[in-house]
């Protein structure tokens with residue numbers, strides 16, 4: 001949302017969205033200092049929820065150093081050191097989106113540190129899986145890191161950007177799976193519904209890509225319309241678009257819908 005205009009807030013409220021959950025992500029450029037992250041975390045936990053509130057939309061966020069900027073391990077450690085100071089803020093759901101981008105050794109190291117931080121602070125986890133490099137390998141490596149930490153309960157972790165070739169291993173390991181919707185590339189609404197038809201709605205839900213690139217904040221409700229067109233019952237649409245995210249997110253006691 002930090003990259004979107006107020007029309008997007010208005011459209012989401014008009015479409016019936018009940019809350020927005022914004023992951024910490026890459027800003028389109030690498031931040032040059034820890035102070036840059038400090039300011040960004042303030043934006044996500046202070047300014048943006050106030051902006052959303054003007055439109056009557058509750059705003060929640062996830063905090064982390066995103067995988068695209070975790071190649072410099074020393075810098076990552078400095079950013080991770082300031083994170084706990086923000087975790088108690090009222091709109092913070094957990095740690096995310098963490099994970100791998102190019103499946104590098106340094107990214108893996110920083111991923112492990114994030115998982116440790118989440119475990120020590122009893123946080124929910126949101127995981128990004130690679131778009132450009134090998135998604136299957138990246139997902140497998142990520143699952144290995146999570147399973148290696150006995151403090152991590154899979155039902156408190158969502159693995160995002162799953163596709164046809166990764167959804168099964170995520171669900172089989174007991175994690176939640178998220179399909180991130182894009183208008184044309186990556187996972188489109190049509191593909192997401194095909195995946196739902198094949199794997200069912202258990203621990204599977206949808207979210208919209210929403211950043212400075214080509215993306216559509218309303219793509220989740222639009223996918224609901226497409227599900228109806230393809231013969232899904234209203235209750236089935238409600239389960240995937242609303243009940244599933246509420247069930248997962250309510251594991252964070254701060255997540256409340258009025």
Ligand SMILES: [Zn+2]
Pocket residue numbers: 097128129160161
């Ligand atoms: Zn991502």
